[in-house]
Amino acid sequence: MRPSTLRRLIAILILALVAGWLAWPGHREINLSLLGLHLSRDISIREGLDLQGGMQVTLQADVPPGQTVDPDVLKAARNIIESRVNALGVTEPVIQIAEGHRILVELPGLKDPDRAIKTFGETGLLEFIDAGTTPLVPGMLVTTSLGPPSPTAQGTVPTPPEIQQRVFPTVLQGKHLRSAEVGFDELGRPEILFTLTDEGARIFGDFTSANVGKYLAITMDKRVISSPVIQSPIREGRGRITGNFTLDEARSLVIQLKYGALPVPLKVIQTRTVGPTLGQDSLQRSLVAGLIGLGLVAGFMILNYRLPGFLATLALLVYAALVLTLFKLIPVTLTLAGVAGFILSIGMAVDANILIFERMKEELREGRTLRAAIDAGFRRAWTSIRDSNVSTLITCAILFWFGMNFGASIIQGFALTLAIGVLVSMFTAIIVTRTLMTALVELHILETPAWYGMAIPASQPVGRSA
Structure with missing residues (x-):
């Protein structure tokens, strides 16, 4: 194995282990001491209103009919409300200006809604x-x-x-x-x-x-x-x-x-109140849906692409760990819509692998060596991968802007989690999967065509690189 491939493989392994450690559900805090430096930080998952329960309140300017309210006045009101809500000790509140001279206030985990409404x-x-x-x-x-x-x-x-x-x-x-x-x-x-x-x-x-x-x-x-x-x-x-x-x-x-x-x-x-029981039930259902989706995607990839599909599934696990780690470190407040965006990004994460593997199979059918087919497959699929992901990111940016300016926090959460998933999927597809496949090729193992989903007699090995 080439030293450069070995270094990339070790780096990916370390990154995967660190991401898995940080993303582990029971891991809620970083507490490290290194060379005299102490790092302590809360990295628990931030749950939104619809997951941990709480209250959503819609306020409207109380002015005579036909009277307009200056946007700067609403912005000042929003800032004052935000200061009052923060003084209540509510974690991760959302205060947004909406159409119709309205202000949307979301208070996750609130225990005393009557007092909160009276305060802000x-x-x-x-x-x-x-x-x-x-x-x-x-x-x-x-x-x-x-x-x-x-x-x-x-x-x-x-x-x-x-x-x-x-x-x-x-x-x-x-x-x-x-x-x-x-x-x-x-x-x-x-x-x-x-x-x-x-x-x-x-x-x-x-x-x-x-x-x-x-x-x-x-x-x-x-x-x-x-x-x-x-x-x-x-x-x-x-x-x-x-x-x-x-x-x-x-x-x-x-x-x-x-x-x-x-x-x-x-x-x-x-006013809308969401009980914590309903929120936790929704979260459990979402997690089950995510696991089912991950299993179906993994099964499809392995059955259709054999060894490359298995490596793509490993990269998908690395992807999931990296995304959850970013959710904790940024941090991202997860809502049901955000969980839906994450689950959707699981399916989108293998799009790049499918393009690469199909290109690679075409190169193998034309008689290229396995190493040459891998290089050509990644190189020729890159343009399509780049364009599709950039289109998705542009859509996410539009949705995020819409949610931020029109008080649609559900759309905003969906766009943010989907965008993070797309960016991470580009890394896992282009770097992680390619490194794993290159390592196998350089070790000269599992070179039988059947391992790559090729309809070629099993006695005919895939060509080697010199």
Whole structure:
């Protein structure tokens, strides 16, 4: 065997072993120490909404009919929602802008959907309003100098007509807050501690100095949270918001205050919940389908092409290990559509081998040596392999762009996994299969025509290279 072939064979063997080790289902973490360097990384498979369960929410801009929403406003809203969702600790969320002034939010593995919707779906507009001598009951909806409540907003207590007709001046907004955090009062009840910016502290100090004994109500999205009486001037730029919130409600309010108010009110128009049992059942069915597909492809290749088909099957196993390793390292969030793309790529992975083997058989029929037939088969099939795979990659790019820009994450996942599969299949078909076949030829074993699916008498060996 030539030294160059031996080196390629050893490199492929090492690559296959490393890929198999990383792709093994029970292997969820890399933890290595080498030459004083320590590498630790989570490489567990990232499962999407339809595999591990969770929730999908579709939000739409809550604006009057006929009014358009600027795309930049929706992008800003998406960024704020993403910050709020990340603060919830959800892994691999998907937040995309869709047509019709909509934002699609996917939250895999979510445990408390009601709290999540309340956290990222509400506008989050904090206002300190001048209530004068009017005590406002928490839960009322009021109109402030920044506008009326959203048409879909609902209060927890009825708002009297005289309050509905009144416009309360806004003294401070959420943008005047520098920080906010959850605290507890003397009785252990949750409250929100806040610090104002320099401008906010100045405004707050001037207002409280001039309105001692009057009510300063605090509202979130026009809903009254509390309505305390100003006992004395507050000039240090710090304060607290008290109310009848639970700890989770206080945390949600803090998240909204930290990341700012949404630039446009949003309403929930659709929610879809996927249970983890359904997701795992779908995953098991997909894995069974993948194994059946792999078995059928391997059987076809071996029956039709004999030894080359067997080597192509070995290359296919290397392909599967490499693809799963890339899914873990990139990482790729797998959805059912992504699994379908991977299964489809298994069939496409042998397309190149079929083209090569048919070309090789044609060369053998013309009397060429086995080594010459292999070289000619790979060389002449390369153009067809390249063009077909480039066409598939272009299609994948179009599908990925479509899914990213129109909120179709299912299509996006399918395109990504299929593209990775096509790229890896080019490597395994052109490099791995060819190296294995070349190694056998140079060892001068299994040269009988029947081993190559040739309809030639078994007594006639395939020609050798010099």
